[in-house]
């Protein structure tokens with residue numbers, strides 16, 4: 001379990017995240033929604049120790065993450081960055097099996113089992129045909145799925161994903177989130193930033209809505225009137241533009257003219 005405890009983060013002197021507290025429990029999918037610039041990427045980077053905090057702490061099994069060295073941190077987290085952060089231009093298969101390397105010792109290389117796992121995940125994503133292509137030869141959505149596949153192979157306890165659905169078509173969004181759900185059922189914790197509230201309502205166990213650098217609300221799957229409350233929250237933040245189409249157990253948010 002990861003606990004973010006009263007974290008504030010600033011760029012130069014300007015604070016952009018204010019007093020954030022949230023929990024990512026074991027085996028749950030936690031999704032973070034929020035308008036552009038609300039601070040989702042900033043929070044993920046702070047969790048990865050890429051940005052210093054103004055105040056607060058992030059705890060992993062009740063110990064400060066800041067006490068972990070890079071190797072310990074890598075064993076704990078996998079990270080799927082926004083696609084604008086391009087990794088090296090290598091072949092898709094090499095990129096995915098690279099996910100295994102950090103649990104291997106210095107002189108070990110990925111073995112047949114690792115390649116079999118990589119092939120299996122590509123097959124589940126219906127992308128077996130891209131495995132021998134270079135990253136610059138595939139589409140934005142295929143690149144996104146490649147990064148996701150790499151993270152899924154890392155066997156880390158927590159996976160952080162920054163807007164992984166952005167470039168995915170409708171089918172691949174669901175293929176990816178179905179796999180995420182399976183990983184969560186096996187005990188992995190997933191922390192995903194996303195813009196589509198309907199995907200969050202369908203797949204998240206916890207939803208945090210960020211607004212202007214603060215947590216505006218926390219919705220839990222188990223609580224009643226989840227969809228209605230999410231809709232009310234959007235209407236309060238963004239003006240009365242949203243309605244719930246359908247009932248509270250399966251309805252979805254729509255934009256009203």
Ligand SMILES: Nc1ncnc2c1ncn2[C@@H]1O[C@H](COP(=O)(O)OP(=O)(O)OP(=O)(O)O)[C@@H](O)[C@H]1O
Nearest residue numbers: 011012016034035036037038039040041042043163
């Ligand atoms: N390197 C930086 N230097 C200064 N300010 C930054 C930097 N990166 C982000 N910001 C600012 O911090 C705030 C939060 O940005 P962040 O990228 O975390 O938002 P986000 O919620 O991930 O947005 P989006 O949905 O558009 O990806 C924004 O006001 C942004 O302009």
